[in-house]
Amino acid sequence: xxxxxxxxxxxxxxxxxxxxxxxxxxxxxxxxxxxxxxxxxxxxxxxxxxxxxxxxxxxxxxxxxxxxxxxxxxxxxxxxxxxxxxxxxxxxxxxxxxxxxxxxxxxxxxxxxxxxxxxxxxxxxxxxxxxxxxxxxxxxxxxxxxxxxxxxxxxxxxxxxxxxxxxxxxxxxxxxxxxxxxxxxxxxxxxxxxxxxxxxxxxxxxxxxxxxxxxxxxxxxxxxxxxxxxxxxxxxxxxxxxxxxxxxxxxxxxxxxxxxxxxxxxxxxxxxxxxxxxxxxxxxxxxxxxxxxxxxxxxxxxxxxxxxxxxxxxxxxxxxxxxxxxxxxxxxxxxxxxxxxxxxxxxxxxxxxxxxxxxxxxxxxxxxxxxxxxxxxxxxxxxxxxxxxxxxxxxxxxxxxxxxxxxxxxxxxxxxxxxxxxxxxxxxxxxxxxxxxxxxxxxxxxxxxxxxxxxxxxxxxxxxxxxxxxxxxxxxxxxx
Amino acid sequence: xxxxxxxxxxxxxxxxxxxxxxxxxxxxxxxxxxxxxxxxxxxxxxxxxxxxxxxxxxxxxxxxxxxxxxxxxxxxxxxxxxxxxxxxxxxxxxxxxxxxxxxxxxxxxxxxxxxxxxxxxxxxxxxxxxxxxxxxxxxxxxxxxxxxxxxxxxxxxxxxxxxxxxxxxxxxxxxxxxxxxxxxxxxxxxxxxxxxxxxxxxxxxxxxxxxxxxxxxxxxxxxxxxxxxxxxxxxxxxxxxxxxxxxxxxxxxxxxxxxxxxxxxxxxxxxxxxxxxxxxxxxxxxxxxxxxxxxxxxxxxxxxxxxxxxxxxxxxxxxxxxxxxxxxxxxxxxxxxxxxxxxxxxxxxxxxxxxxxxxxxxxxxxxxxxxxxxxxxxxxxxxxxxxxxxxxxxxxxxxxxxxxxxxxxxxxxxxxxxxxxxxxxxxxxxxxxxxxxxxxxxxxxxxxxxxxxxxxxxxxxxxxxxxxxxxxxxxxxxxxxxxxxxxxxxxxxxxxxxxxxxxxxxxxxx
Numbered sequence: 001x002x003x004x005x006x007x008x009x010x011x012x013x014x015x016x017x018x019x020x021x022x023x024x025x026x027x028x029x030x031x032x033x034x035x036x037x038x039x040x041x042x043x044x045x046x047x048x049x050x051x052x053x054x055x056x057x058x059x060x061x062x063x064x065x066x067x068x069x070x071x072x073x074x075x076x077x078x079x080x081x082x083x084x085x086x087x088x089x090x091x092x093x094x095x096x097x098x099x100x101x102x103x104x105x106x107x108x109x110x111x112x113x114x115x116x117x118x119x120x121x122x123x124x125x126x127x128x129x130x131x132x133x134x135x136x137x138x139x140x141x142x143x144x145x146x147x148x149x150x151x152x153x154x155x156x157x158x159x160x161x162x163x164x165x166x167x168x169x170x171x172x173x174x175x176x177x178x179x180x181x182x183x184x185x186x187x188x189x190x191x192x193x194x195x196x197x198x199x200x201x202x203x204x205x206x207x208x209x210x211x212x213x214x215x216x217x218x219x220x221x222x223x224x225x226x227x228x229x230x231x232x233x234x235x236x237x238x239x240x241x242x243x244x245x246x247x248x249x250x251x252x253x254x255x256x257x258x259x260x261x262x263x264x265x266x267x268x269x270x271x272x273x274x275x276x277x278x279x280x281x282x283x284x285x286x287x288x289x290x291x292x293x294x295x296x297x298x299x300x301x302x303x304x305x306x307x308x309x310x311x312x313x314x315x316x317x318x319x320x321x322x323x324x325x326x327x328x329x330x331x332x333x334x335x336x337x338x339x340x341x342x343x344x345x346x347x348x349x350x351x352x353x354x355x356x357x358x359x360x361x362x363x364x365x366x367x368x369x370x371x372x373x374x375x376x377x378x379x380x381x382x383x384x385x386x387x388x389x390x391x392x393x394x395x396x397x398x399x400x401x402x403x404x405x406x407x408x409x410x411x412x413x414x415x416x417x418x419x420x421x422x423x424x425x426x427x428x429x430x431x432x433x434x435x436x437x438x439x440x441x442x443x444x445x446x447x448x449x450x451x452x453x454x455x456x457x458x459x460x461x462x463x464x465x466x467x468x469x470x471x472x473x474x475x476x477x478x479x480x
Numbered sequence: 481x482x483x484x485x486x487x488x489x490x491x492x493x494x495x496x497x498x499x500x501x502x503x504x505x506x507x508x509x510x511x512x513x514x515x516x517x518x519x520x521x522x523x524x525x526x527x528x529x530x531x532x533x534x535x536x537x538x539x540x541x542x543x544x545x546x547x548x549x550x551x552x553x554x555x556x557x558x559x560x561x562x563x564x565x566x567x568x569x570x571x572x573x574x575x576x577x578x579x580x581x582x583x584x585x586x587x588x589x590x591x592x593x594x595x596x597x598x599x600x601x602x603x604x605x606x607x608x609x610x611x612x613x614x615x616x617x618x619x620x621x622x623x624x625x626x627x628x629x630x631x632x633x634x635x636x637x638x639x640x641x642x643x644x645x646x647x648x649x650x651x652x653x654x655x656x657x658x659x660x661x662x663x664x665x666x667x668x669x670x671x672x673x674x675x676x677x678x679x680x681x682x683x684x685x686x687x688x689x690x691x692x693x694x695x696x697x698x699x700x701x702x703x704x705x706x707x708x709x710x711x712x713x714x715x716x717x718x719x720x721x722x723x724x725x726x727x728x729x730x731x732x733x734x735x736x737x738x739x740x741x742x743x744x745x746x747x748x749x750x751x752x753x754x755x756x757x758x759x760x761x762x763x764x765x766x767x768x769x770x771x772x773x774x775x776x777x778x779x780x781x782x783x784x785x786x787x788x789x790x791x792x793x794x795x796x797x798x799x800x801x802x803x804x805x806x807x808x809x810x811x812x813x814x815x816x817x818x819x820x821x822x823x824x825x826x827x828x829x830x831x832x833x834x835x836x837x838x839x840x841x842x843x844x845x846x847x848x849x850x851x852x853x854x855x856x857x858x859x860x861x862x863x864x865x866x867x868x869x870x871x872x873x874x875x876x877x878x879x880x881x882x883x884x885x886x887x888x889x890x891x892x893x894x895x896x897x898x899x900x901x902x903x904x905x906x907x908x909x910x911x912x913x914x915x916x917x918x919x920x921x922x923x924x925x926x927x928x929x930x931x932x933x934x935x936x937x938x939x940x941x942x943x944x945x946x947x948x949x950x951x952x953x954x955x956x957x958x959x960x961x962x963x964x965x966x967x968x969x970x971x972x973x974x975x976x977x978x979x980x981x982x983x984x985x986x987x988x989x990x
Contacts, residue, residue, distance in 0.1 A: 042582065042583050045808060046803045046808070047581075047582070047583070047809070048563070048569060048571070048576065048579075048581075048684040048685075048803070048804075049561075049562075049563045049569075049581075049585060049681070049682040049683055049684045049685065050583075050681070050682075051680060051681050051685075051716060051717050051718070052718070053715065053716060053717070053718045054718065081799050083798075083799050083802060083845070085802065085805060085822055087805075087807045087818070090803060090807075090808060091802070091803045092799075092802030092803050092805055093799050093802060145807070145808075272846055272847045274798075274799070274842065274845035274846060274847075274850075275845075276795065276799070276845050276850070276854060279687075279688035279689035279719075279796055280685075280688050280717075280718065280719065281718055281719075282718050282719060
């Protein structure tokens with residue numbers, strides 16, 4: 001079977017929790033990880049008589065997200081009720097936007113220049129969380145419910161089926177995650193559930209006009225799960241087509257451990273949600289001035305930052321992409337440059353030793369273990385020849401651990417580079433005296449061995465000798 | 481004269497002048513209640529201990545020279561679909577039996593702040609679905625004018641409590657006539673405010689785009705006082721209006737001379753009781769004598785209103801009542817699995833009329849039927865609104881009988897839903913349009929030659945947020961007929977004392 005005969009078409013539905021302090025339709029806290037059922041009230045518990053009122057901050061963040069993703073914001077949109085029974089859905093309907101979403105027609109641009117179109121972005125409320133004493137609610141002996149999440153504001157972002165490989169799906173998600181994080185609209189953390197992804201996958205023979213039968217994939221809890229599940233489905237569906245078999249319109253569950261998808265339920269008997277306009281909520285009417293004010297308040301987005309770093313600061317594209325992985329990192333970098341740090345050395349240290357240390361310690365970007373002021377000061381010490389790059393690595397670790405300024409560390413530990421001729425001369429002389437054979441080799445024209453001698457001097461000076469100076473002094477002393 | 485016979489206006493004035501205490505007022509109404517409640521069954525629950533505390537609190541304020549609020553210790557009965565913190569809120573349904581509300585409805589909170597003393601929760605049709613208060617899981621409420629007859633519905637308990645002298649004021653809710661029609665059947669005043677005038681927060685929703693809380697009182701003045709206390713914008717209800725709340729009691733004496741009142745001929749065609757028609761025509765004569773120009777007008781969409789209402793209200797109800805699933809509160813049936821738990825809980829917990837409307841609404845919203853039913857009904861509703869807009873361009877108010885008939889006998893219509901629905905045919909258009917309307921007693925009809933006279937009501941409909949004109953005309957009309965209406969009510973109340981106690985009848989379909 002030649003898989004290249006087949007084309008993959010993927011559309012993604014991404015839910016992101018909007019970073020508001022309170023819920024979508026009540027004033028309860030949205031905090032993650034509080035004890036169960038502590039952030040609840042009559043509204044988000046669906047008590048008889050309670051009414052929803054739309055959270056203006058959620059609307060603002062929704063508009064911000066829409067603009068960041070190049071969507072057109074509808075000045076008038078509407079909330080609808082999506083009716084279905086499930087214990088974690090307190091009102092037995094979810095307030096969402098069905099007929100008239102907040103925004104439409106956006107896109108995410110991939111590195112290749114290909115645009116993945118966004119069909120719509122709408123606001124809705126989250127459900128609570130069920131915990132089953134067993135595999136699922138049908139077999140569990142009992143289930144526990146936590147309504148802390150009930151009513152947390154969500155933006156649902158639906159793409160067109162423009163994605164044609166697992167890698168594109170990953171890039172689309174990473175770009176979107178980065179963009180929304182920079183726009184400050186969401187934490188977008190897959191592991192905490194503040195970003196959730198469902199896939200609609202279909203496969204067809206290349207050149208075929210009709211789209212394949214869409215299969216919905218659930219339980220994708222990481223970007224890796226998305227790419228693996230898509231690769232698996234592409235394989236499974238093309239094999240079925242090859243064998244002349246029918247692809248069932250269904251929802252499939254990704255089994256992370258086994259690395260396979262399994263059928264969850266048929267879509268043929270698709271649920272009727274009986275959507276209708278929610279009479280409790282007036283239409284969501286926005287004006288141009290509001291949209292403009294949101295646009296004006298928009299933080300710089302990753303692609304703008306990359307452009308700036310490459311074209312103005314002269315960073316390599318690679319550096320620019322790595323630095324824009326997180327807004328805190330960008331803020332840190334920008335501050336360093338503002339303080340007079342040279343862009344490329346700052347970038348090198350950030351991407352190198354600092355990130356390595358943070359990875360090892362499991363630190364997130366909002367807790368970078370050094371201040372921009374201290375990092376720039378350290379770069380200054382290197383530039384001024386006070387310490388070598390090698391010593392600087394040790395100084396940096398001390399900075400992480402103590403929070404002290406590099407100058408203080410260097411002074412306290414006596415790490416200044418030895419550059420004065422008198423001190424160096426003593427060490428160089430002793431090294432020449434201790435290595436007569438090597439010196440002879442050098443004299444005989446074996447230039448390479450000088451490195452060994454330099455190394456000996458560095459060793460004797462505990463790394464503090466200025467290597468450039470040592471080099472010159474050795475040559476002078478041996479050859480004169 | 482006993483305190484309970486004085487009327488809200490006099491009582492509060494005497495309390496404010498410290499001639500009587502709020503506790504004495506409460507005692508008088510509780511004594512009256514003990515006497516007549518066994519005959520009427522207006523209440524699902526009386527909350528005497530809390531009421532006594534409330535009254536004592538009001539007295540303490542007055543003693544300290546502080547303002548107790550405009551209601552100054554007036555007892556108020558609440559329909560049992562309004563949340564009162566710490567008290568059962570059943571909506572007359574088995575599914576919520578024993579459910580204690582953890583919060584106050586906004587209207588309740590405002591009344592409390594205004595100095596009201598809550599006496600208890602009144603009976604109604606289950607989830608406000610009905611026109612006779614027979615659809616209650618806790619038994620039928622009887623009409624004080626004839627204990628064999630219904631008080632109307634769905635707010636029948638609140639209406640009967642005021643009519644029988646058990647409370648000077650009460651609150652009901654009106655989705656298709658549930659305040660005005662029982663007001664008409666029991667000979668009291670009942671006001672449905674403009675949609676958006678009173679917060680619905682804490683009113684257990686039936687038809688969210690139609691529901692509105694409103695007062696019952698013995699007079700238009702009493703209703704104006706209560707409306708003043710409960711109206712206004714609520715940050716918890718996005719459908720409330722920001723408009724300032726007028727001092728309705730002060731606007732009652734504004735002149736009505738020169739107003740133009742329209743009588744929609746399509747509404748008149750729906751009046752089935754000749755006595756009701758006769759009394760309404762007499763009322764028109766009185767109104768015209770007040771200097772109001774009374775003319776015939778037209779609301780062509782009237783004939784579609786009942787149909788449209790019985791699509792929209794059940795559709796919204798099917799969604800609103802879905803939360804009663806046995807998961808978090810209220811009744812939960814024993815079952816083997818989740819689906820069975822849902823079926824059994826809802827099957828056992830809801831009465832037949834509620835189940836009928838849930839099914840109707842679910843059907844109307846279903847894929848493939850939505851356009852033909854819900855959407856079409858919503859469009860016709862827009863036409864109904866336009867009809868009213870047009871009529872109000874030429875008239876200050878519109879007039880009709882409140883109901884096409886007087887109170888019917890218990891059991892007479894319960895097995896014929898369409899006959900029951902017809903009781904709302906003159907009130908439903910008002911809810912579809914979202915306008916305010918007042919029912920004020922306008923006369924008596926005697927459907928049975930041998931039976932007692934039964935009150936009928938005049939419905940005064942106004943422009944959106946023009947409760948002032950509606951109340952002013954109601955007030956002027958009431959003044960003009962008080963000399964013959966008030967004594968009849970007093971006689972009815974007196975005769976009530978000598979009646980036998982009545983058994984509580986619970987329908988087997990509930």
